[in-house]
Amino acid sequence: MKTKVLIALLAVSAGAATMVPMSVQVRSGKVYPKPSYLGTVIATVEYGAQVQAGTLEKGWYPVTTADGKSGWLHESALSKKRIVMRAGTTDVGTGVSSDEVALAGKGFNAQVEAKLRQEGKLDYTWVDRMSEMKVEMDAVAQFLTQGHLAGGAQ
Amino acid sequence: MKTKRTRRASLMMAGAVVVGSLWWAGAGWARPEGLSGLGDLLSRKNKGLSEDRWKSILRGAQAVQKTWQDLTPEQEYYIGRAVAAQVFQTYRPLDQAGANAYLNLLGQALAVFSARPETFGGYHFLLLDSDEINAFAAPGGLILVTRGMVRCCENEDELAAVVAHEICHVEKKHGLSAIKQGRLTEAFTIIAAESAKQTGNDQLAALTREFEGSVGDVVKTLTTSGYSQGQEREADTAAVRLLRRAGYPEQAMITMLQRMDERLTHARGLGFAKTHPSARSRANALLKTIEDTRSKANPVRAKRFSAAMQPVVASR
Structure with missing residues (x-):
């Protein structure tokens, strides 16, 4: 009996060991119940948030969010680097490598864009307008189905 | 000590x-x-x-x-926004809500099948009010297609080929490499x-100066010097794979390039012809990678393409 319990515990710990922390590297990451965009979003994770990620399967990671919700996030929304959100809280000065950390809001950022806007060098009116053109995934699914295109998007 | x-x-x-x-x-x-x-x-x-x-x-x-x-991806996003803003200094956006909505649907339907479906700010698409045959992909996923390019496309499948090519430039970060x-x-x-x-x-002033220079490098590549032939062929090959995954006929890439070649013969040195290798050579190079050469015309796609884009191609 003890042996069975030990084996079960080892199996659980081996499973847990495959979960690694990853950071959301897009403004708003969406967690889906299956590895597909054609489903109801079950959680939204913000830029820089950490999730626990399992083994990559065809471009999707099984993830668990900080508040315990489980689902799938596409690999392009995640980074193995820890994303450090604020100046002054970074480990960069202590010699961590670029493989481990990325700085959020540093460098070419909103502050630089604001300066260009302020100086009147670039007009962002149409950039903002096109960025507001949003397409719901339901509409994409309908577009694909009606056009006899691929049935299940990823 | x-x-x-x-x-x-x-x-x-x-x-x-x-x-x-x-x-x-x-x-x-x-x-x-x-x-x-x-x-x-x-x-x-x-x-x-x-x-x-x-x-x-x-x-x-x-x-x-x-x-x-x-x-x-966040830095790429801000570079891409500035690149698009700079392109708008030369090319006026086409303010046609229906056509732009259709282009965004088509673009998103392709993007979900790409190797990089998610960027920091997502993919967004817009038509440009220009007869020049051209399309641009700003880093991070802001994709611009001219009316002249739409005129080169006989159906949705060929427009999908154009958009897929641009998505693949974003996927491969070709703009940033400039x-x-x-x-x-x-x-x-x-x-x-x-x-x-x-x-x-x-520091902000110095950073802004480097930012402007970086944006200028990308815009120059998009509008004047063009990507390398290797990058164009890489985007073409990836676009064929993307079309295949999305269910569009791969052959659409070939027919689009052939049609473009015919039109560009009359417009050498302008727009797309200036920044891309010859369409004929691109089509020939792709023939080896096409697995299914059927064109698979579809009435639903034909109808919605015509409804959305007829006002665009008819204008001017």
Whole structure:
């Protein structure tokens, strides 16, 4: 009996060991119940948030969010680097490598864009307008189905 | 125990190591002014900071970023926005809500099948009010297609081929690769310095200068010099795969390129012809990668393409 319990515990710990922390590297990451965009979003994770990620399967990671919700996030929304959100809280000065950390809001950022806007060098009116053109995934699914295109998007 | 002078000399040597590693990281791209810029920054800023701060900065410069491949999706997003804004200085957007909504549906339907369906700010698509045969992909996923390019497309499948090609430029980050290494070296050093202290006005001004230069490099490549032939062919090949995954006929890429070749024969040296290898040579190169050569015309796709794009091709 003890042996069975030990084996079960080892199996659980081996499973847990495959979960690694990853950071959301897009403004708003969406967690889906299956590895597909054609489903109801079950959680939204913000830029820089950490999730626990399992083994990559065809471009999707099984993830668990900080508040315990489980689902799938596409690999392009995640980074193995820890994303450090604020100046002054970074480990960069202590010699961590670029493989481990990325700085959020540093460098070419909103502050630089604001300066260009302020100086009147670039007009962002149409950039903002096109960025507001949003397409719901339901509409994409309908577009694909009606056009006899691929049935299940990823 | 080291003296203060010895420690300072060690720091400067560490700086030289940083310069060396940055040079090698950007072999083939590095510009001398980028390297001297780092030296300037080291000597200029050394006055106001303690040695511990400088150690931190130098370690930061080694640690954070070196080449365009190290630009974060967030940085790519801001570069892409500025690139699009600059393109709009030359090309006027086409303010046709229905056509733009259709283009966005088509674009998103393709993007979900790409190897990089998610970027920091997502993919967005817009038509340009220009008869020039052209399309642009700003880093991060802002994709612009001219009315002239739409006229080259006989159906949705061929427009999908154009959009898929542009999505693949975003996926492969071809736009970012156009940024001169010298600018990035300078910018990354400023960013590393930022991590040791708050951004000052001087740093913001210097960073904005490098940002403008970087945006200029990308815009010049998109509108004037063009990507390398290798990058264009890479985008073509990836686009065929993308069309296949999305369920569009791969052959649409060939027919679109052939039609473009016919039209560009009359417009040599303008727009797309100026920035891309010849459409005929691209079509020939792709023939080997096409698995299914059937065109698979579809009445639903034909109808919705016509409904959305007829006002666009008919205008002017």
